[in-house]
Every structure is written in structure tokens, then in C-alpha cells.
Amino acid sequence: MEDRGFDLEDRVADLESAALKRSLAPADRVADRGYFAAPPGGGLPVLDAEEAIVFASNNYLGLTDDDRVQNAARQAAATVGTGAGASRLVTGDTIVHHDLERQLAETKRTERALAFSSGYAANVGTIAALQPDVVFSDELNHASIVDGCRLSGADVVVYDHCDVDDLRSKMETQTARDGATEESWLIVTDTVFSMDGTVAPLGSICDAAESVGAWVMADEAHATGLYTDGGGIVQAEGLEDRVHVQLGTLSKALASQGGYVAGSDALIECLVNDARSFVFSTGLAPTAAAAASEALHVARHSDARERLWENVAHLRDGLEAMGFAVLGESQILPVVIGDRQDALALAEGVRERGVVAPAIRPPTVPEGTSRIRVVPMATHDQEDVVTCLEAFRAAGEEVGLL
Template identity: 65%
Template sequence: MTYGFDLDARLEQRDARNLRRHLEVAESVSARTRFADDPKGGPPAFGDEMVVFASNNYLGLADDGRVQRAAELGARTVGTGAGASRLVTGDTRVHRALERDLAACKGTERALVFSSGYAANIGTIDALAPDVVFSDELNHASIIDGCRVGASETVVYDHCDPEDLRDKMETRAAEADVDEQWLVVTDSVFSMDGDIAPLSPLADAADEYGAWLMVDEAHATGLFGDGGGGVVQHKGLSDRVDVQLGTLSKALASQGGYIAGDEALVEYLLNAARSFVFSTGLSPSSAATAREALRIARETDRATELWDTVATLRDGLETMGYEVLGETQILPVVVGDRGDALELAERLRDHGVVAPAIRPPTVPEGTSRIRVAPMATHSADDIAQCLDAFQSAGAAVGVL
């Protein structure tokens, strides 16, 4: 009898299911870079430069000089790390400045910054401790894990279907205690399908039953409408969403997550969200980086440049005959067969284009796809190279 862990067997099982993943070293975070296979303990050996359509760095700010200077200034003036939980000594003026700007952007009284978007989701749901969470079936893993940790019961409603949500709420209400606390949770932009949640009808359903609505703007912050907000602001719903949540690690080119809401929400979470209370505060350089990136998103036309690139790519891919899902900066190119998607991704790399294959169990069987994620900093030549690669690789694989 043994009581240890046979990790080699677990890895073999992943290999057998074609689900084992490997690290790949990038030379830089930019529209074009070189990659190296996982060097384990050795130095990386980089190959040829490739154009990257596989990053959430949507505004291309991760290597922007203004943002880099802000990171350096934050480290030099405050310190490289927060040094402690923010409830001890890790709450700095840089954190507070970022939170003021986030609150202004999101149209709320206050904001609170966490060490990651994952920590924000888990900590918030756990601290609210709802009796029932009504969760979209395609919500991010951090929402799912938050429900596992913090909800007494989780009811999953059909993707982007307010009527199914309302039906499930009606069914639950028939057997609920009068003093239950309900939370409806949804992403605003879904990362695998590139679609947008119908927030206004979801808010209507939540209002009908007196539930709270929580919206994760991870893939929307800084990209939609004027003022650097997300879908919530674009749709004019700031006053109808009780908890706005997002990340600093995508369009804002930094690290961390945030929640935005009223004074009572922030005060409660900074006392009760375990992932906030028991974590070292976000590094001052990360906070300063996110603040400068948010300023650029709010005050420049960088997002417009991204949407122009998105439109060009979508039109080009659809003209070739590809089915492209969604309505956002995430362009899921449907292939169907798992093997075809993996081969297409490899052949795209042969043409110098990095765009990942997404296959089950991440997406349903028969819907394997290539996920194309452009940046505002992709040039006309980058876009042309991407489209040419899809044309040649698609023909070679037999999906065109």
C-alpha cells in the first residue's frame, strides 16, 4: 500500500488524450517576437521572428515606452514590491491612485485592486457567500472556482440566454427561503466565442427577483466605448451592475484584478475577501503600469486602431470561407475537427503566425477552432501575413 502521487502516470494520461501542454519562452511581449522551446533549466534558444495573434495584450501596450516608464517610476518612488498585505503596510499611494481612476472609469464610488483577476473572482464570490449563484455556462474558470468555494448552490443557465436564467430563477424561487441572497454572474466578453453577454436583459431578470448582478469585464476593460470602460459602460449600465470586476493583465498590460462598486461593497471586501486580506498587495510597478495604460486607453484612439484591425481580419477570413464567431476583438475561426485545428495551428506557425488551436474540453466536440487575437499595434504587413497564412495553411489542411 502506498499513499503518494504517481504524477508520471497522470502525465501519460494527458499525453494519451492529447491534452498535455508545454511552456514556450517568448523573447518579448509584442506584436512580433521570437520563441524557444521550454529550455528546462538551460538558456532558451530562440528561433525566427513570428507575428503573434495569440496574446491578450489587445492594445499592444506591454512594450509601450510610456507604460514602461510608469512601471519604472512606480518601482523607484514606492518600491519593487508592496512588502505586505495591503491591510498591514502594503497599501500605497500608487494603489489608491489606480483605484480612483478605475472607479471614475467604471462609474462607481470606489474600486479595489487584487493581486489577480482570479483572486478577485474567488475572493468576491466567497466573501459574498450567496445562497445561490446563477452562472452562465461558459463563464471563466475563475468564476466557476469562485462558485465552488463560496456559493451554497450554483445554478448554470444556458449561454447568453436571459429567458433560461429567468426560468431557472422562477423554479428556484418556488422552493427558496424568503431571505436567500442570489447572485447572477456573467462574463461580459467570452474569451472562447468572442461574443457579448446580453447585459440589459440579464439585469432585468436580476431586478425582477431582487438578485445582484456581477459582471466580469476581463476581456472588455479599456476597449469599449468612450472613457476606457467596458461593455457595462458602453451599454450605460453602471448603475444596474452591483459588482463590476476585471483584470489589469490584458488590455491594461499589467498584472492584477479589480472590483468596482459602491462604498459598502469595497469596505466589506477589503475586510472579508480572503484572497485580498491574506495576499501581498499588488506590486507598485504593476499598479503604476495599469494606471498609465488606463490613461492611454481613455485619452487616445488606441482602441479604435484595434477595432480597425479586427474588422480587416474578420472580413478577410470570412471572404476566404472561414466561419468566424463572435462580435469582438476575439476572432474564433471554426475548424471543427480537433486534429484539423491542431494541424492548422502548426501550419500557421510554418508561415510565421502564432495563433492557438482551441479544442475539447475547452470547447464542445466538433467546434475546435483557431483563436485569433489581434493587437492595436499589428501593422498592415502583419495583418497581410496572417491572412496569407490562413489561406495557404487552410488549403493545405483541407479546411478551405
């Protein structure tokens, strides 16, 4: 009989031969330091004997092990339950969800907000529900945006990364097409790009959008909680009235799980009814909603953000002083190495010195731009930052990069 199955073993072998195979590396906890295990396969993990400092997490404010955030999750579990149990349109809607959404809307300075089960679900569901005729998407947008564009059925026009001139040129080309005046247009961009650390020129994008009557959707996944009043780039630049759809995650600076969309009352009502990833998913777990709500409160009313940015400045200055090329202008510090093997060797050398900062290589980033993505947390102290810098100096010299 003819085999119509899948050659999964060959796929894995191809990944290994191309040095592209990735593996899970379990940790004992999610925090600014921890004990890690080698890839366990199907067995139980065996943790290393020595603790390592983590400079690779999106837990930017270090709130995953904050007592206030953990206590909020415990209280929600005890009073509401550990899971939503159903779609929020059935019986999975709780007061905890609405408390989170109220605080998100207040922070994002919008009429309403809506929590999704993940940031991925928020992007895919929102873009598809809007049903745009044309989407203009930054070439480095997250995979969830790319997939949302595909599922929407829109014509997708990709513009050069953070290049507003190219965006305007692409829109002019679209305008010249027959029937373009009757189309709905959506410009979608991340605000902070996770692999390059770059920040979108959001004000200029809004200018370009307004010149043709397009809507703007901004994904604040890597910005939420870190800027003005715990908001993102939209709040830092005062663009709430010009960005039609604000979107983000609860799983990074807000130390939880899930995603959200913030905008007008009409937008939220549309998503509640038409976003398939919301309608047909069990609601966000009440524990996750409560943890995110408390984390957002801490982000807004403590010095966590200031401590993070102090660590960012110290790390960037130190890495650049050594001669490393560091991209971006955000809390994400990509140290560009170039060669894939050199990046892997540097990451291994840093890891041997007690610092976790894995190499990022193709296909995640373009060929020839392999890098170490260094990310501090607010909970790292000065000694931790010095340890990280010393690890990079010693490993860089060992590999021959310095």
C-alpha cells in the same frame, strides 16, 4: 510499505496519449511580435532564429512595450519599490494603489474600486465574501468564477450560455422552493467570453435580475479598456447603475498584472475586510499598479481602441471571405475548425508562415469545436493583418480546409 503517493508520470503519459498535453513556449518579450523557443523543460530556452507575428495575445492594445507604460513602472519601482512587501492591510498599501483605484472608479463610473493581486483572486474573493445563498452562473463563465461559486458555499444554478430565457426559467424554479424569498441571489457573467468571443446580453440580464431583486456581477476581464472611455460593456451600454459588482483584470488590455472590483463604497469596505484573497495576499506590486494606471490613461485618451477595432474588422472580413466560420462579436475571433487534429495542423501551418495563433482544443472547448483563437492588437499594422490572412489561406489550403 503501501505507496500512498501520486502517479504523476502516468498522468503525464495519459495526457500525451490523448493529445492533451500542453507545454510552455518561452518568448523573448510580450509584444505584437517576438522570438519564441521550443519547450525547454528544465533547461534554458533557445530562441528561434526568425521573428513571428503574434495573433494570440490578450495584450489587446499592445501596451506592454509602450514607452509610457514602461516608464510608469520604472518610476514606481524607483520611488515606491518593486513589491508591496505585505498585505495592504499591514504595510503594503501605497499611494500608487490608490491612484490606480481612483482612475478605475472614474472609468467604471462607481464610487470606489479595489485592486487585487490577480483577476482570479478578485473573482474568488468577491463571490465568497458576498456569501450569496444562490448564484446563477453562465455555463461558459471563467474558471475563477466557477471556483468562487464553489468556495462561497452557495447553491449554484448554471444557465445556458447568454440565454436570458433560460436564466429566467431557472430563477422561476428557484422561486418556487421553500424559503426562497429570504435568500440572497447573485447573477454572475463574463461580459466578453474569452473562447467564443461572444458578448453577454447584459441589459436583458439586468432586466431579469431586477424582476426578482437579484444582484448582478459582471466580469469585464476581456472588455476593460476597449469600450466607451476605456471602460467595458457596462459602460458601452450605460448599465453602471444596474450592475452591482464590476470586476476585471489589469493583465489584458491594461498590459500589467492584477485584478480589480468596482462598485459602491459599502461593497469595497466589505471586500477590504472579508475577501480572504485580498486580506491574506501581499498587495499588488506598485510597478504593476503604476503600469496599469498609465495603460488605462492611454486607453482612455488615445486612438488605440479605434486602431484595434479597425484591425478586428479587417481580420474578420478576410477570414470569413475565405470561408472560415468565425464566432462572436468582439475583438476575439475564434475560427472554428471542429476536428482537433485539423485545428492543430492548421495552427502549425500558420506558425510555419510566421504567425502565432495556437489551436484551442478540448477540454478548454467542447469536443468537436476545436478552433484557432485569432486576436489582433492595436499595434498591428495593415501589413501584419495581411500577413496573418495570407498565412491562414495558405495553411488552410495545405490542410484541405479551403
